[in-house]
Amino acid sequence: MSKDIIQVENLVKKFGALAAVDDISFTIAPGEIFGFLGPNGAGKTTTINILCTLARPTSGKATVNGFDVVHQQGMVRQSIGLVFQDPSLDERLSGLQNLRFHALVYNIPRSVREKRIEEMLQMVELWDKRHNEVRTYSGGMKRRLELARGLLHSPKVLFLDEPTLGLDPQTRQRIWEYILDLRQRKGTTVFLTTHYMDEAEKADRIAIIDHGKLVAIDTPAGLKRLVGKDIVSLKTDDNVRAGEELKGRYQIESRRDGDGLVFEVASGEEFLPIFIKEFGTRILSVNLRRPSLDTVFLKLTGRDIREEEVTDVLKAMVRQHGRRTRR
Amino acid sequence: MKNLLGIYTIWYRDLLRFWHDKMRMVSSVVFPLLFLFVFGSGLSARMGLLGPGINFSQFMFPGIIGMTVLMSSFASGVSIVWDREFGFLKEVLVAPVSRATVATGKAFGGATVALIQGTLTLAFSPLIGVSLTPLKILQLLPLMLLLATAMASMGILLATRIRSMEAFQAVMQMLMFPMTFLSGVFFPLQGLPAWMDFLTKINPATYGIAPIREVMLGTLPGSPFAVTLFGHVMTLWENIGVMAGFGAIMLVLAMWSFSHQE
Numbered sequence: 001m002s003k004d005i006i007q008v009e010n011l012v013k014k015f016g017a018l019a020a021v022d023d024i025s026f027t028i029a030p031g032e033i034f035g036f037l038g039p040n041g042a043g044k045t046t047t048i049n050i051l052c053t054l055a056r057p058t059s060g061k062a063t064v065n066g067f068d069v070v071h072q073q074g075m076v077r078q079s080i081g082l083v084f085q086d087p088s089l090d091e092r093l094s095g096l097q098n099l100r101f102h103a104l105v106y107n108i109p110r111s112v113r114e115k116r117i118e119e120m121l122q123m124v125e126l127w128d129k130r131h132n133e134v135r136t137y138s139g140g141m142k143r144r145l146e147l148a149r150g151l152l153h154s155p156k157v158l159f160l161d162e163p164t165l166g167l168d169p170q171t172r173q174r175i176w177e178y179i180l181d182l183r184q185r186k187g188t189t190v191f192l193t194t195h196y197m198d199e200a201e202k203a204d205r206i207a208i209i210d211h212g213k214l215v216a217i218d219t220p221a222g223l224k225r226l227v228g229k230d231i232v233s234l235k236t237d238d239n240v241r242a243g244e245e246l247k248g249r250y251q252i253e254s255r256r257d258g259d260g261l262v263f264e265v266a267s268g269e270e271f272l273p274i275f276i277k278e279f280g281t282r283i284l285s286v287n288l289r290r291p292s293l294d295t296v297f298l299k300l301t302g303r304d305i306r307e308e309e310v311t312d313v314l315k316a317m318v319r320q321h322g323r324r325t326r327r
Numbered sequence: 328m329k330n331l332l333g334i335y336t337i338w339y340r341d342l343l344r345f346w347h348d349k350m351r352m353v354s355s356v357v358f359p360l361l362f363l364f365v366f367g368s369g370l371s372a373r374m375g376l377l378g379p380g381i382n383f384s385q386f387m388f389p390g391i392i393g394m395t396v397l398m399s400s401f402a403s404g405v406s407i408v409w410d411r412e413f414g415f416l417k418e419v420l421v422a423p424v425s426r427a428t429v430a431t432g433k434a435f436g437g438a439t440v441a442l443i444q445g446t447l448t449l450a451f452s453p454l455i456g457v458s459l460t461p462l463k464i465l466q467l468l469p470l471m472l473l474l475a476t477a478m479a480s481m482g483i484l485l486a487t488r489i490r491s492m493e494a495f496q497a498v499m500q501m502l503m504f505p506m507t508f509l510s511g512v513f514f515p516l517q518g519l520p521a522w523m524d525f526l527t528k529i530n531p532a533t534y535g536i537a538p539i540r541e542v543m544l545g546t547l548p549g550s551p552f553a554v555t556l557f558g559h560v561m562t563l564w565e566n567i568g569v570m571a572g573f574g575a576i577m578l579v580l581a582m583w584s585f586s587h588q589e
C-alpha cells in the first residue's frame with residue numbers, strides 16, 4: 001500500500017487498432033497539482049475517462065485514492081470531482097437546479113447544501129442568473145457553471161479537462177485562486193489538462209503525452225532544464241574584463257550582444273545571487289531569461305502547444321474569406 | 328438510504344423536466360383524445376354494443392388510457408439517449424450512486440410522468456360516458472403505474488444498447504405499435520385468427536391493458552373482454568401477476584444493462 005493518491009501502471013486503452021493510451025505509468029502524490037499536457041488526440045481525455053471509471057482500460061492497472069478503477073468504481077467515484085472537456089449540463093434545467101442535482105447525488109449534507117451552492121455560484125458570478133435555464137447561458141457562463149459544479153462537493157481528487165477554455169482572464173484568475181486555496185486548505189489533488197502555458201506553470205509536476213505515450217514527466221523547472229539552460233544578459237562598465245572574469249572564475253563562455261554580454265547557466269535562479277555578490281566587475285544591469293514550457297513542448301512533441309488552435313483560427317479565416325470572395 | 332436519495336434525485340429531475348415542458352404535457356393528452364374521438368365517433372354507431380351497455384368508445388377508453396401510459400413510459404427511455412448525446416449522462420455516470428440506482432430512478436421517473444399523463448386523460452371519462460368513482464381511480468393508479476414501470480424499464484433497456492437518437496426512435500416504434508395494436512386497445516381479444524390470437528397472448532401489454540379495462544368498466548368474470556389463456560379465463564390478479572413478472576424482469580435487465588455499458 002503506497003500513499004500515492006493516483007497510481008497508473010502500464011495503462012493501455014485501444015480503440016480498434018489505435019492505441020489511444022499506450023502503456024503509460026506514473027504516480028501522483030496527495031495535494032499535488034499534476035499537469036497533463038499533449039497535442040490534440042494525444043490521449044489525455046482517454047486517460048481521464050479511465051481514471052474516473054467512465055472507460056475500462058484494455059490492460060494495465062490504475063488506482064485513485066487507493067481504489068481500483070475497475071473493481072472499486074463506487075469508491076473511486078466517491079473520491080473524485082470532474083470538469084469534463086465536453087459540455088455535460090442539463091440545459092433544460094436552471095443553473096441552480098443543475099447544482100442541486102449534483103449536491104443530492106453527491107450526498108452533500110442538507111445543512112450546508114444551499115450555502116455551498118450559493119458560495120459556488122457567487123464565485124463564478126452566476127448567482128443573479130441562477131433561475132435561468134442553462135440553454136440561455138453563454139458559452140463562458142456554461143463553462144463557469146460546470147466549474148462550480150465540479151468544485152461543489154470538495155472532492156479529494158479533482159480532474160480538470162481543459163477547465164478554463166474560452167474563459168476571460170479575470171474569471172480564470174478567480175477560479176485558479178479558488179483551486180489553489182482549496183489545495184491549501186483541504187489538500188485537494190488536481191489532475192489538469194490545459195493548452196494554456198501559464199496554467200501549466202502552476203502545476204507541481206507536468207507529464208507530456210504524445211501519441212498515447214509519456215514522453216516526459218518532471219517539474220516545470222526540470223522540464224525546462226531538459227531543453228536548455230537559462231540565459232543571462234549582463235551589462236557592466238567593462239565588458240571585456242567581465243568576459244575574462246566569467247571564463248576564469250566560472251569556466252563560462254560568453255558572447256557580446258549589443259552593449260552587453262550574454263551567457264548560459266544551468267540554473268540561473270541559484271547562480272545569480274551568488275554571482276552578483278562575488279563578481280569583481282561593476283554590474284549595471286542583469287536579466288535572466290528562462291526557457292519556457294512552450295519550447296519544451298515544441299521540442300518533445302514537435303508541435304507548438306497552441307499550434308492546433310492557431311491553425312483552427314487560420315482555417316476559419318480562410319473559410320470566411322473563401323465564402324466572401326465566392327459570392 | 329444513499330440509494331434511495333439517488334433514486335429520488337434521478338426521479339425528481341425527470342419530473343422537473345416534464346414540468347418545464349408544458350408542450351409535452353398538452354400533446355400527451357391530445358394524441359389519445361384524437362384516437363378516441365376520431366375512431367370512437369366514426370365507428371361507435373356502426374359497431375353497436377360490444378358488451379352489456381358498452382359501446383365502442385366506452386370499450387376503447389380504458390385501452391386508450393393504457394396506450395397513453397404505455398407509449399409515454401416506453402418513450403421515456405429516449406431521455407437516456409438524449410442525455411448521452413448532450414453529455415449530461417457523464418455527470419450521472421461518474422456520480423457516487425450505483426448504476427442500478429440510476430436505472431431504477433429513471434424507470435420510476437418515466438413511469439411517474441406516464442402515470443400523470445394517463446391520469447390527466449382520465450378526466451375525459453364523462454365525455455365518453457364512463458363513470459369513475461374515487462375508489463375506481465384509486466384502483467387504477469397502481470395498475471397504470473405497474474404497466475408504466477414495466478414499459479419504462481423496457482425503454483431503458485433499449486436505450487442502454489442503442490446509441491443514436493434515430494435508431495432508438497425507429498426501434499421503439501417497431502416495438503411500440505405492434506404492442507399497442509395487439510394488446511386489446513382497439514378490439515376485443517376474442518374470435519381472432521389463430522396467428523393474431525397467439526401474438527396478443529405473448530404480448531405483455533395485453534396483461535397490462537386487461538386489468539385497467541376490468542376495473543374501469545367493471546366487467547364480470549366471463550365477460551367478452553377477458554383474456555383467455557389455454558382455455559383459462561385470467562382473473563384480475565393473474566393479469567397483474569403476469570405484468571408484475573414481466574416488469575420485474577425488465578427492470579432487472581435494465582439495471583444490469585445500464586451497469587454494463589461504456
Ligand SMILES: Nc1ncnc2c1ncn2[C@@H]1O[C@H](COP(=O)(O)OP(=O)(O)OP(=O)(O)O)[C@@H](O)[C@H]1O
Nearest residue numbers: 015018020038039040041042043044045046047085
Ligand atoms: N470513443 C472513441 N472511439 C474511438 N476512438 C477514440 C474514442 N475516444 C477517443 N478516441 C481516439 O483516441 C485518441 C485520443 O483521444 P483523446 O480524446 O484522449 O485526446 P486528447 O489528448 O484529449 O486530445 P484533445 O487535446 O483534443 O482533447 C484520438 O485519436 C481519438 O480519435
Ligand SMILES: [Mg+2]
Nearest residue numbers: 044045085161
Ligand atoms: Mg481531450
